[in-house]
Amino acid sequence: MSNQEIIEKIKSSFCNLTNFKVRQNALEVITAYSTINSKFVSVFITLTNNKIVITDSGWIDQNYYETPLYDEFEFIVNRITTAFKSSFNVKSTLDKEGVEYYYKTCENLEQIPSAVFDLSNFIVGVVNAFCIQYKDEKEEKERETFRRDANDYLKVNYSDMVKLRSALDDFQSIKFNAIINKSSKLYLLTYVTGSTQTYFENDLRKSIVNFEIAVKSKYQDLIKERLTIINDKSEGYLPEKSAFIFELLKEKTTREPVKWTEKERILELI
Amino acid sequence: MRFALTPEMGRIHEMEKVFNFVCKQVTTNCKTTRMNRTNKDIKDQFDFFKELVTVDKIVLTKTIQLEPKKSNAKWLTGQSSIQHQTISDDIIFFVERSKRDSKYGIKLRCPSLTSEPFFRFDSDGPAHRNDFPDIPLEEQSVTTPHFNSYKEDGKPIAYKNDTLKKEYDAQIIAEDINFGVSLFCMECNSKLSTGDFPTVIDKEPEIEFTAIQNINFDNISFE
Numbered sequence: 129m130s131n132q133e134i135i136e137k138i139k140s141s142f143c144n145l146t147n148f149k150v151r152q153n154a155l156e157v158i159t160a161y162s163t164i165n166s167k168f169v170s171v172f173i174t175l176t177n178n179k180i181v182i183t184d185s186g187w188i189d190q191n192y193y194e195t196p197l198y199d200e201f202e203f204i205v206n207r208i209t210t211a212f213k214s215s216f217n218v219k220s221t222l223d224k225e226g227v228e229y230y231y232k233t234c235e236n237l238e239q240i241p242s243a244v245f246d247l248s249n250f251i252v253g254v255v256n257a258f259c260i261q262y263k264d265e266k267e268e269k270e271r272e273t274f275r276r277d278a279n280d281y282l283k284v285n286y287s288d289m290v291k292l293r294s295a296l297d298d299f300q301s302i303k304f305n306a307i308i309n310k311s312s313k314l315y316l317l318t319y320v321t322g323s324t325q326t327y328f329e330n331d332l333r334k335s336i337v338n339f340e341i342a343v344k345s346k347y348q349d350l351i352k353e354r355l356t357i358i359n360d361k362s363e364g365y366l367p368e369k370s371a372f373i374f375e376l377l378k379e380k381t382t383r384e385p386v387k388w389t390e391k392e393r394i395l396e397l398i
Numbered sequence: 399m400r401f402a403l404t405p406e407m408g409r410i411h412e413m414e415k416v417f418n419f420v421c422k423q424v425t426t427n428c429k430t431t432r433m434n435r436t437n438k439d440i441k442d443q444f445d446f447f448k449e450l451v452t453v454d455k456i457v458l459t460k461t462i463q464l465e466p467k468k469s470n471a472k473w474l475t476g477q478s479s480i481q482h483q484t485i486s487d488d489i490i491f492f493v494e495r496s497k498r499d500s501k502y503g504i505k506l507r508c509p510s511l512t513s514e515p516f517f518r519f520d521s522d523g524p525a526h527r528n529d530f531p532d533i534p535l536e537e538q539s540v541t542t543p544h545f546n547s548y549k550e551d552g553k554p555i556a557y558k559n560d561t562l563k564k565e566y567d568a569q570i571i572a573e574d575i576n577f578g579v580s581l582f583c584m585e586c587n588s589k590l591s592t593g594d595f596p597t598v599i600d601k602e603p604e605i606e607f608t609a610i611q612n613i614n615f616d617n618i619s620f621e
Contacts, residue, residue, distance in 0.1 A: 162527045166435065187523070190498075193523075
């Protein structure tokens with residue numbers, strides 16, 4: 129196998145991958161660019177208003193590339209789209225029905241391949257951005273497991289006395305993982321976990337703020353203990369690195385945080 | 399006559415040939431693991447999936463009316479239940495059509511198997527990439543109209559049957575949803591109890607369908 133053979137094979141394969149469809153008022157170029165969800169990108173060439181316009185035919189906006197919908201991360205995709213629009217000098221316009229068309233214009237035949245190249249790269253980038261699950265699944269799973277285990281433990285030991293994901297009446301937006309009402313005394317509990325130091329510390333900060341607010345409640349006299357249960361099995365539990373935040377937490381709680389591996393301590397305290 | 403394409407389309411065993419071809423490819427191409435698009439449900443229950451597709455099925459609704467789709471104002475949708483000869487699980491036949499152009503899609507779903515449609519037809523839209531190392535690059539692109547199915551390893555695969563390989567026939571099918579429904583039904587061994595194929599009609603009068611295929615440039619202004 130000679131270099132020349134390899135060169136020719138690659139050149140002809142790449143070239144033959146590009147297909148065309150003659151449409152009613154556009155030439156569709158089925159490009160050799162594909163997305164991570166296995167779609168080949170198409171661009172549409174048409175002559176209009178004395179210009180050559182190359183568009184995506186509204187395919188991105190109409191989800192013809194069948195990307196999943198992760199609504200909560202739309203802002204990320206929007207930022208990526210904006211960045212790619214400016215990098216590839218792609219513009220967009222809406223048609224009468226509100227469908228967004230991405231396009232490039234050119235003056236003459238010579239400019240067409242370059243515009244097709246840019247618009248195709250743009251579409252690949254945007255479609256791929258839509259395909260990605262930005263949510264940290266490992267973190268979500270670990271958090272859910274810990275929350276469930278802790279909830280179950282409290283339910284087993286305090287049954288009707290425990291209210292999960294509950295708030296004090298006068299601060300409804302501040303939710304504690306659990307509030308235990310035993311012998312007319314309230315015990316506020318927060319859970320702290322995280323698969324990374326950042327996630328773990330975010331939970332610590334949330335606990336600090338919640339307890340800070342709790343002492344301003346009109347029920348303050350009824351609150352017997354403010355407690356944090358920490359998942360010392362989680363990868364984000366790095367007590368030395370997070371020492372400063374742990375110190376702050378101690379100022380806001382009534383006891384040392386309860387490690388999950390020593391959860392029996394909860395039964396002594398409540 | 400509503401259906402007037404090449405006679406070979408009428409042969410139901412056509413599907414089996416294509417399916418066998420697809421399945422043969424399966425055994426030779428199971429190594430790729432690009433982006434995790436494997437349908438694990440289908441991979442784990444491939445015999446069930448194969449039975450779903452190949453065994454005769456009865457479409458229970460003779461005339462499927464398209465109504466506005468709730469989740470997408472630009473699409474119309476209609477459906478029918480399917481009675482499978484050997485499987486009693488719920489199987490649903492879906493037809494969807496864009497109000498803007500003539501693009502439509504037909505799908506079969508079996509919720510007890512998997513949440514995705516297990517067999518589909520796309521009249522238009524992007525070409526699918528069959529990115530398996532044994533397929534030469536220039537043959538990896540399967541333009542629309544095409545069928546979408548699954549291989550034994552749960553990987554999606556697009557293909558054209560002999561009818562769709564003929565450009566002229568493919569174009570006629572892409573432009574007429576009822577031709578598409580007939581082709582689809584033959585491909586997945588489905589028909590009405592009368593032996594005919596279901597008919598798709600718009601609930602709204604056809605006159606509202608004015609958009610021409612692809613882009614209507616009168617609607618758009620460019621800088």
